[in-house]
Amino acid sequence: MRWSKHYIPTRKETPSDAELISHKLMVRAGMIRKVAAGIYNYLPLGMKVLRRIEMIVREEMDRHGGLEIKLPIIQPAELWQRTGRWNDFGPEMFKLTDRKGQLFTLGPTHEEIISDLVRLDIRSYKELPLLLYQINDKYRDEIRPRFGLMRSREFLMKDAYSFHADQESLEEIYQHMYKCYCRILTRCRLDFTAVEAPTGLMGGNLSHEFMALADAGEDEVVCCQQCGYAANLQIATFHAAESYEEEREEQLTLVATPGKETAREVASFLKVGVERIIKTFIYATEKGHIAVLIRGNHELAEEKLHAVLADPHLARIDDEQQVRRLTGASFGSLGPIGLNMPIIADQSLVSSRNFVVGGNKEGYHYCSANFGRDVKIDRFIQIRRAAPGDHCSHCYGELVFRRGIEVGQIFQLGTKYSVALGANFLSSDGAERPLIMGCYGIGVSRILGAIIEQHHDEKGIIWPTELAPFTVIIIPLSAMGEQLAVAEKIYIALTQAGIDILLDDRNESAGVKFHDAELLGIPLQVVIGKQSLATETIELQRRSDSEKLSVSLANGITEVVAQIAKEITKTEE
Numbered sequence: 001m002r003w004s005k006h007y008i009p010t011r012k013e014t015p016s017d018a019e020l021i022s023h024k025l026m027v028r029a030g031m032i033r034k035v036a037a038g039i040y041n042y043l044p045l046g047m048k049v050l051r052r053i054e055m056i057v058r059e060e061m062d063r064h065g066g067l068e069i070k071l072p073i074i075q076p077a078e079l080w081q082r083t084g085r086w087n088d089f090g091p092e093m094f095k096l097t098d099r100k101g102q103l104f105t106l107g108p109t110h111e112e113i114i115s116d117l118v119r120l121d122i123r124s125y126k127e128l129p130l131l132l133y134q135i136n137d138k139y140r141d142e143i144r145p146r147f148g149l150m151r152s153r154e155f156l157m158k159d160a161y162s163f164h165a166d167q168e169s170l171e172e173i174y175q176h177m178y179k180c181y182c183r184i185l186t187r188c189r190l191d192f193t194a195v196e197a198p199t200g201l202m203g204g205n206l207s208h209e210f211m212a213l214a215d216a217g218e219d220e221v222v223c224c225q226q227c228g229y230a231a232n233l234q235i236a237t238f239h240a241a242e243s244y245e246e247e248r249e250e251q252l253t254l255v256a257t258p259g260k261e262t263a264r265e266v267a268s269f270l271k272v273g274v275e276r277i278i279k280t281f282i283y284a285t286e287k288g289h290i291a292v293l294i295r296g297n298h299e300l301a302e303e304k305l306h307a308v309l310a311d312p313h314l315a316r317i318d319d320e321q322q323v324r325r326l327t328g329a330s331f332g333s334l335g336p337i338g339l340n341m342p343i344i345a346d347q348s349l350v351s352s353r354n355f356v357v358g359g360n361k362e363g364y365h366y367c368s369a370n371f372g373r374d375v376k377i378d379r380f381i382q383i384r385r386a387a388p389g390d391h392c393s394h395c396y397g398e399l400v401f402r403r404g405i406e407v408g409q410i411f412q413l414g415t416k417y418s419v420a421l422g423a424n425f426l427s428s429d430g431a432e433r434p435l436i437m438g439c440y441g442i443g444v445s446r447i448l449g450a451i452i453e454q455h456h457d458e459k460g461i462i463w464p465t466e467l468a469p470f471t472v473i474i475i476p477l478s479a480m481g482e483q484l485a486v487a488e489k490i491y492i493a494l495t496q497a498g499i500d501i502l503l504d505d506r507n508e509s510a511g512v513k514f515h516d517a518e519l520l521g522i523p524l525q526v527v528i529g530k531q532s533l534a535t536e537t538i539e540l541q542r543r544s545d546s547e548k549l550s551v552s553l554a555n556g557i558t559e560v561v562a563q564i565a566k567e568i569t570k571t572e573e
């Protein structure tokens with residue numbers, strides 16, 4: 001393509017709302033434009049790379065036995081009401097009404113629709129297993145759409161769904177999809193890790209997330225250096241680092257802590273370590289309220305609480321008025337002493353003494369509180385997140401903490417959707433059973449952002465060759481005369497050789513052309529200038545390093561094309 005005929009509106013300014021480098025570069029390189037919060041136009045360059053990722057995903061899904069379908073974006077509310085997710089998804093769903101007053105949603109995901117589809121078509125175990133997938137837009141009204149394509153409200157996802165007669169078959173396809181995802185992400189040149197993951201709103205009993213490692217990632221993952229155990233921080237298990245000395249129980253005292261609300265504020269006011277402070281949370285459950293206690297220096301792992309209690313009604317009370325009605329205290333003075341409800345404490349509190357808890361009286365805390373004597377604990381369980389210093393729960397190895405961008409997630413769903421929607425099959429023993437399901441999502445547009453997050457420098461994007469919008473950019477420093485004539489010849493010859501090229505035939509300064517070429521990140525630059533022509537050479541420059549190579553024009557264009565082709569293979573390494 002000739003730049004003069006293309007639509008590549010590069011920009012010098014970065015958008016004021018862009019926090020991430022990938023977002024900034026995509027706007028500056030003329031790949032995307034914002035329409036509204038979390039909603040984007042894709043320009044030709046953005047579209048081209050998106051299609052390349054899509055192609056990799058499609059090839060790998062087909063190779064792993066997937067059958068491509070297309071499901072509707074507009075989905076009837078009724079199906080969602082039957083699985084209970086109309087309420088569970090809550091405000092994250094875009095909801096709409098048709099002219100007859102019927103309710104619909106813009107699909108945030110497609111488990112309901114697909115279960116309803118196969119319900120009518122799959123009759124017998126003989127038709128199983130079945131793996132269906134689509135590459136389609138998803139709609140989620142995210143609380144904080146940000147980071148450009150990474151957390152948008154309209155985004156492209158590949159979602160796949162598998163159907164099985166038994167658990168064994170589900171496990172087999174799940175492993176298959178795990179490998180498929182590793183291949184996709186490797187081909188996308190992402191540095192990633194697969195981690196054990198919470199199942200959240202999808203449900204089911206086993207899940208893995210695929211995390212592209214990046215400091216800008218919103219997720220935290222924990223990996224064992226020794227045995228390879230890796231999990232999302234929300235659910236990572238561990239051997240606790242702490243060991244506390246035996247202490248004598250001191251006398252309980254109520255002290256004024258005016259205006260001190262957070263654990264750190266209270267700790268520094270009372271001149272004690274923050275680990276001595278206990279944070280108290282109130283949760284609603286099916287059978288009433290419970291209090292949950294952890295140390296001031298720890299983070300609560302709500303997913304673990306969900307896993308242990310297995311109570312669908314479990315929800316943190318984050319309305320201060322309600323907490324005040326239940327306990328008489330605001331969040332800052334909330335504590336377990338005198339509470340009339342079951343209390344669960346983190347495992348790390350089991351043998352510790354003399355801690356500080358909220359006084360359930362505005363502006364007061366108790367010092368030297370002790371379990372047994374002052375507070376009765378119903379259960380001690382591990383409900384905190386792992387922290388630096390903790391060890392691997394499998395091999396006691398060292399745990400490292402890293403940040404990641406969740407680019408994909410796979411789930412063993414079981415029968416949650418088939419039971420709710422009546423998707424049954426006739427098993428080999430003649431009994432009617434609900435289909436066993438798996439689902440597998442990969443964020444195609446998020447991958448686009450993640451690749452740039454991992455492949456850029458201060459000048460712009462550095463595309464891996466398989467994903468680049470063009471393989472080669474030809475830059476005649478002047479868009480006239482002999483330089484353009486040589487450029488045109490090389491352009492035609494490379495095009496005939498099937499190489500995807502951009503010819504920068506714009507009447508711009510050499511500075512602007514170099515600047516834009518680096519911003520766009522095309523793997524190989526072919527530079528034709530006055531000086532080089534004087535010596536009958538052109539210059540090749542890889543985007544990924546500073547090495548330059550002179551190629552003689554004396555042996556004819558065919559030889560030049562051969563040299564360029566050789567150089568392209570080096571950019572692929």
Ligand code: ATP
Pocket residue numbers: 109140142149150151152153155156157406407408409441442443444445446447
């Ligand atoms: P997150 O935790 O980041 O909100 P999720 O766990 O809700 O994501 P899934 O339901 O697992 O997302 O969807 C599958 C994939 O779709 C994710 O792994 C991610 O790559 C992509 N994805 C999810 N939400 C968004 C979004 N708002 N914008 C872009 N991609 C998204």
Ligand code: MG
Pocket residue numbers: 209406408409
């Ligand atoms: Mg997910």
